[in-house]
Amino acid sequence: MTARTLYDKIWDDHVVHQAEDGTCLLYIDRHLVHEVTSPQAFEGLRMTGRKVRAPSKTIAVPDHNVPTTLDRANAATMTEDSRIQVAALDQNAKDFGINYYPVSDVRQGIVHIVGPEQGWTLPGMTVVCGDSHTATHGAFGSLAHGIGTSEVEHVLATQTLIQRKGKNMKVEITGSLRPGVTAKDITMAVIGETGTAGGTGYVIEYCGQAIRELSMEGRMTVCNMAIEGGARAGLIAPDEKTYAYCMGRPHAPKGAAWEAAVAYWKTLYTDEGAHFDKVVTIKGEDIAPLVTWGTSPEDVLPITAVVPNPADFSGGKVEAVQRALDYMGLKPGQKLNEIAIDTVFIGSCTNGRIEDLRAAAAILKGKKKKDGIRAMVVPGSGLVRAQAEEEGLAQIFIDAGFEWRLAGCSMCLAMNPDQLAPGERCAATSNRNFEGRQGRGGRTHLLSPAMAAAAAITGHLTDVRELMSEGVSG
């Protein structure tokens, strides 16, 4: 048999039908649903009298709109249109009989955090969601990607997707990361290298020693931002860490089924000699703590660098960089580590898991945020929040002057009341620094949780390595 990549293997195991022109009908094992991209799809089912084909494989949770303030049980904390959208999901989940974690459930949270946490996401599966950050689930060695609402309706009705196979791209991170450098820096370094369109048409497999050394949560952070590099999906071959993470989760197999599953998962790796259409290699030890300076995730530089000059770029990027610097209120040559910030946001499907909170708390312990800085931590799920409280992390954040919020997408995309004001500058652990992403006129600098914590203490973008006490790693 020809040598196959991990992507090839998962793909082959899910082809329901292949047309002569190569178009495939691909079976979907898990369909995650949230309130923003699903109402029109459910409405489509109603209008055509169709049912959800596999309700047991469909999991819904409201996350984008929901307020994260402690008083959110009070309906007045939501705008009318947000309330309608969440109520529509409540109703659709009930009418179509799908798995559901309502706002009032402690397991509610960001869909990409809830899926793995509850054991819905498992190696070798196909996972889709009407959300581009579905790539997150690729950390388990599953083929996971975002889809539009028409495709949401298609999956609801047929449990399949019409797809053409993408190309294979290998991203290898060799060696080990240096102290203060995290999974977030890996994924931003890759986008800096390939550009935001570098992965378009590809599925990325991340591999190499630095990836192997990451925890499952770190791997989720890496895969989460595959889409910011243009790749629909990013994935990582499962290993002992993957099995250990999955074992005992509510929806993971048990007993003999577990043994059978692990036996299958052990076949999920790229064969020796398998073909990749594109290969990118980065030395782990060369990666520094990174920040973005512009309005595209590819606008990334080490914290020790300076704001670039539009003249350093070519083609359409010259105009884009000039526009970005105007928008961001920055000047070429300005030192990145001197950029003063107004706000710190720790959370999102990229960095809202327990290890992210631990990394931030390790920097903040016994310290306070700088006066005048607005700082918030938004755990990725109710269970992450509960665990952080149990571990004493919540108290560290509160003592440091952070707001300690309930779970949701929050200021990552500012669909709920957590938004930046025009000109407000934010150090954010989220995934997109687009114009207006966190609020119209808001200025976003993407970075790791430890770097965000460091910025909160000093009031400006800061090299976290300067604040790291011995034994603390990012």
Add this chain to the structure above:
Amino acid sequence: MEKFTKLTGIAAPMPLVNIDTDMIIPKQFLKTIKRSGLGVNLFDEMRYNLDGTEIADFVLNQPAYRKAEIIIAGDNFGCGSSREHAPWALLDFGIRCVISTSFADIFFNNCFKNGILPIVLPQEQIDILMADARKGANARQTVDLEAQTVTTSDGQVFPFTVDGHRKHCLMNGLDDIGLTLEKVSAIDSFEAKSAALHPWA
């Protein structure tokens, strides 16, 4: 879905690279539970001041381009979020075709589901189309899906490629779900096989 066969219309030049879906339709407009009515908010933050008045030099606010049906765009159009609200907003405004050197994958897919034709052409041809579009309302371009060609206002013809299945669906305004449900027995047998082989899935 509305059919797409042949279109002759005004093309708006948008040379900026990496026009993302947050620019196309900002998040505050995603709170709708309908598909329609988003055209007025297309490119909202580029198109309107905070007080709601139009930003005069934004291309779709200029008299020549207010009725544009084609956008000639910079690289990597539609990057970012999977929101289908982006093609819904384009369509609602009246855009039926976007031409660029490259598109983000999910946006590209979403266009075909909504009767919008995204066309990829090489940089040199985009440069010519962009210059042609800058001539204004009298410079109408023609997009012929059947023949797979784009024709500039002065008659230069550029052929493009398109996936056969997608072309068929666009030209006939076909609903994917209906087509897939014709293969329901294949889905049934796949599910039965999978339940035996991977019962945990």
